[in-house]
Amino acid sequence: MKTKICGMKYPDNILEVGSLLPDYMGFIFWEKSARFFDGYIPNLPQSIKKVGVFVNETVENIIDKVQKNDLQAVQLHGKESVEFCLNLKTEFQNLKLVPIEIIKVFSVADDFDFSVLAPFEAVCDYFLFDTKGKLPGGNGTTFDWKVLENYPSNKPFFLSGGIGIEEMDAVNAILKTNLPVYAIDVNSRFEIEPGLKNVQLCKDALKRIDTDTN
Numbered sequence: 419m420k421t422k423i424c425g426m427k428y429p430d431n432i433l434e435v436g437s438l439l440p441d442y443m444g445f446i447f448w449e450k451s452a453r454f455f456d457g458y459i460p461n462l463p464q465s466i467k468k469v470g471v472f473v474n475e476t477v478e479n480i481i482d483k484v485q486k487n488d489l490q491a492v493q494l495h496g497k498e499s500v501e502f503c504l505n506l507k508t509e510f511q512n513l514k515l516v517p518i519e520i521i522k523v524f525s526v527a528d529d530f531d532f533s534v535l536a537p538f539e540a541v542c543d544y545f546l547f548d549t550k551g552k553l554p555g556g557n558g559t560t561f562d563w564k565v566l567e568n569y570p571s572n573k574p575f576f577l578s579g580g581i582g583i584e585e586m587d588a589v590n591a592i593l594k595t596n597l598p599v600y601a602i603d604v605n606s607r608f609e610i611e612p613g614l615k616n617v618q619l620c621k622d623a624l625k626r627i628d629t630d631t632n
């Protein structure tokens with residue numbers, strides 16, 4: 419089981435959190451976010467995959483950010499279509515760029531219709547389930563993970579949305595089920611202020627997540 423710490427903004431904090439070796443670190447390339455990232459990413463341990471988070475961005479701008487920031491994954495956090503995901507993948511191939519992981523996000527509420535996922539299976543590497551809220555992401559609220567009992571696929575997914583240190587027991591419990599939870603994604607519940615992570619709290623959480631499962 420993997421971990422992702424999202425919404426990083428400040429170089430020193432990026433380095434401190436990086437020293438904890440999460441598997442992924444996320445950077446928000448959506449200007450309206452309080453965590454909007456417009457700086458530089460300092461050198462991080464190679465094992466950490468840098469994820470660019472985009473909301474309804476163009477293929478051209480995504481490729482530009484991937485190249486400028488040496489990103490290994492993109493997280494599509496808006497209303498990107500199946501066709502868009504395919505175009506993005508194809509453009510990387512056409513330009514002979516190093517392939518990236520594509521993470522497609524779905525905002526979940528109690529009535530989430532899992533049938534929307536099927537056409538995305540072939541065009542992304544992972545799904546990410548976040549809580550439906552006022553903002554596209556970073557709302558700090560959990561959804562009822564019971565809805566995942568209806569998950570119809572084997573596609574591995576990131577579990578996200580309002581996960582805090584208080585959720586660690588529930589996280590370890592869901593990791594013991596048959597659900598293909600690939601990674602746990604945390605953000606605003608580990609912050610001192612938007613974009614600035616509480617390093618000790620991140621450390622405590624990473625220690626408590628059962629990384630041996632799945």
Ligand SMILES: O=C(O)c1ccccc1NCC(=O)[C@H](O)[C@H](O)COP(=O)(O)O
Nearest residue numbers: 424451555556557558559579580605606
């Ligand atoms: O964090 C943001 O400000 C944000 C804004 C727009 C799109 C996505 C954003 N965050 C992406 C993430 O992957 C977050 O970790 C995810 O939404 C969960 O956040 P939280 O509920 O704060 O744990």
